[in-house]
Amino acid sequence: MKTDVDVLIAGAGMAGVVAAIAAARNGASTLLVDRAIFLGGNATGGLLGNFLTFHNLKGEQICDGISQEIVDACIELGGAFPENRGHLHNAYGNTYSVTPIDPEVLKLVTQKLCVEAGVRLMLGSFMVGPVADGETIQGIRVVNKSGEQQLLAKVVIDASGDADIVAKAGGAFQMGDDAGKTMSISLLARMGNVDLDRHLQYVKERPDQFMLGEDPYIGKTRQEVASELTDWKDFPMVTGYYEAVKEAQAKGEFHGSRERILFSVMPTPGVVIVNSTSMLGYNPVDAQSMTQAALEGREQTFAVAKFFQKYVPGFEASFVLDSASALGVRESRRIVGVDTLRTDDCLAGKKSDQDVGRGAHCLDVHEPSGKIYHKHIRDGESYGMSYWTLVPQKLNNLLVAGRCLSSERYANGSARNQAHIQAMGQAAGTAAAMCVERSITPREVDVATLRERLQEQGAVV
Numbered sequence: 165m166k167t168d169v170d171v172l173i174a175g176a177g178m179a180g181v182v183a184a185i186a187a188a189r190n191g192a193s194t195l196l197v198d199r200a201i202f203l204g205g206n207a208t209g210g211l212l213g214n215f216l217t218f219h220n221l222k223g224e225q226i227c228d229g230i231s232q233e234i235v236d237a238c239i240e241l242g243g244a245f246p247e248n249r250g251h252l253h254n255a256y257g258n259t260y261s262v263t264p265i266d267p268e269v270l271k272l273v274t275q276k277l278c279v280e281a282g283v284r285l286m287l288g289s290f291m292v293g294p295v296a297d298g299e300t301i302q303g304i305r306v307v308n309k310s311g312e313q314q315l316l317a318k319v320v321i322d323a324s325g326d327a328d329i330v331a332k333a334g335g336a337f338q339m340g341d342d343a344g345k346t347m348s349i350s351l352l353a354r355m356g357n358v359d360l361d362r363h364l365q366y367v368k369e370r371p372d373q374f375m376l377g378e379d380p381y382i383g384k385t386r387q388e389v390a391s392e393l394t395d396w397k398d399f400p401m402v403t404g405y406y407e408a409v410k411e412a413q414a415k416g417e418f419h420g421s422r423e424r425i426l427f428s429v430m431p432t433p434g435v436v437i438v439n440s441t442s443m444l445g446y447n448p449v450d451a452q453s454m455t456q457a458a459l460e461g462r463e464q465t466f467a468v469a470k471f472f473q474k475y476v477p478g479f480e481a482s483f484v485l486d487s488a489s490a491l492g493v494r495e496s497r498r499i500v501g502v503d504t505l506r507t508d509d510c511l512a513g514k515k516s517d518q519d520v521g522r523g524a525h526c527l528d529v530h531e532p533s534g535k536i537y538h539k540h541i542r543d544g545e546s547y548g549m550s551y552w553t554l555v556p557q558k559l560n561n562l563l564v565a566g567r568c569l570s571s572e573r574y575a576n577g578s579a580r581n582q583a584h585i586q587a588m589g590q591a592a593g594t595a596a597a598m599c600v601e602r603s604i605t606p607r608e609v610d611v612a613t614l615r616e617r618l619q620e621q622g623a624v625v
């Protein structure tokens with residue numbers, strides 16, 4: 165079967181979802197494809213539990229538009245906190261704000277917004293490669309319950325996270341560090357029956373055990389930050405428990421790849437999302453390697469849950485509600501684009517008239533060794549993401565959106581975060597619709613006009 169649409173989005177993670185909504189709202193007939201049977205990618209299937217980050221360290225909102233609409237719709241359904249448009253202040257301080265999002269509510273919200281915009285969906289469909297005439301992409305091939313299908317489109321957006329379409333079309337990409345090694349992979353899990361008041365009491369007793377006030381703009385000691393916490397919502401993303409982790413590691417009760425644990429609070433009472441497994445040395449685009457990572461992840465998940473029950477105050481009677489239906493891949497392919505997001509430009513908070521979105525998350529790289537590296541954007545600023553980082557160097561009729569953007573590795577450690585990949589999605593979807601409307605290719609898009617349209621539609625460029 166062949167399907168002809170204007171814009172086809174390959175991958176329904178949050179970059180793909182936002183791209184699809186943007187393309188459809190801008191008049192393109194749009195098809196969104198994914199192997200899962202729900203939308204949201206790592207934010208839903210990966211049980212992420214939050215979006216980072218809508219603000220720079222000075223507290224200015226640098227991401228808006230469709231991504232904020234998604235948060236607003238989650239608030240309506242009880243899947244995000246109603247305070248401050250869903251954004252809670254992040255006492256941990258790796259960002260100014262954190263936006264907790266219930267993954268189940270997000271599945272429904274993304275689906276509703278896509279359907280309302282007129283996006284057609286094809287789920288349960290694995291994308292095996294492009295349909296191409298030389299370097300010109302004409303669509304993609306999928307395998308699903310119906311067999312193998314060709315889906316044709318005027319413009320394709322590769323939002324697979326792994327740049328699967330770019331790679332299989334022969335486009336240039338980079339992966340990992342100089343040796344090709346990538347960041348750790350994690351399997352996230354939801355735990356229920358947690359006493360968060362008891363947990364907060366412990367934070368106040370032992371602030372030395374937590375990352376608190378890492379943001380230099382907070383300008384306070386850990387003790388001062390802890391003394392101001394009055395509700396568990398004041399510390400929505402918790403990381404620490406150094407002594408407990410060390411003790412458990414010495415007894416063989418906790419894996420050796422992390423020196424601290426991390427969990428995020430949810431709008432659902434007594435429920436948290438635990439992000440504390442860490443699988444090192446796997447190849448995210450190799451099926452056998454990912455199988456082994458999945459097996460290790462499941463073993464680690466139960467060991468980590470036991471650690472929480474034994475060592476973390478408030479978790480004594482907690483239990484594993486569920487684990488993610490997809491492995492959390494932090495890093496894989498980064499395309500080589502017409503332009504590349506550079507680490508120095510991120511740190512300097514660079515602005516340009518080619519920017520179609522902004523990023524403000526600190527550089528956040530989980531090294532292949534397991535060590536976590538953080539570096540903040542200078543002066544609490546945000547940096548620009550140029551349209552040309554979404555345009556592959558050689559292939560035609562193809563854009564990317566999401567963590568596979570053209571970027572240096574440490575810059576990717578920032579831009580890969582949710583608010584930023586959603587901004588890229590809005591830009592790529594709008595650009596693709598403009599290509600169809602004007603019968604031009606992604607390379608011929610006038611960025612000034614694209615920026616104007618994005619701003620009219622609520623985005624921050």
Ligand SMILES: Cc1cc2nc3c(=O)[nH]c(=O)nc-3n(C[C@H](O)[C@H](O)[C@H](O)COP(=O)(O)OP(=O)(O)OC[C@H]3O[C@@H](n4cnc5c(N)ncnc54)[C@H](O)[C@@H]3O)c2cc1C
Nearest residue numbers: 175177178179199205206216291325492493494566567582
């Ligand atoms: C463990 C972990 C923790 C993180 N923590 C945070 C955090 O706290 N806050 C934050 O904001 N960000 C966090 N991130 C980063 C963020 O979640 C990701 O970078 C983001 O999800 C990337 O979005 P995306 O849309 O590009 O890709 P994805 O979310 O990965 O979506 C890609 C989609 O494409 C589909 N797909 C891929 N290949 C195929 C194929 N061949 N056929 C069919 N479908 C396919 C997938 O099913 C998926 O739906 C974390 C990431 C990880 C892995």
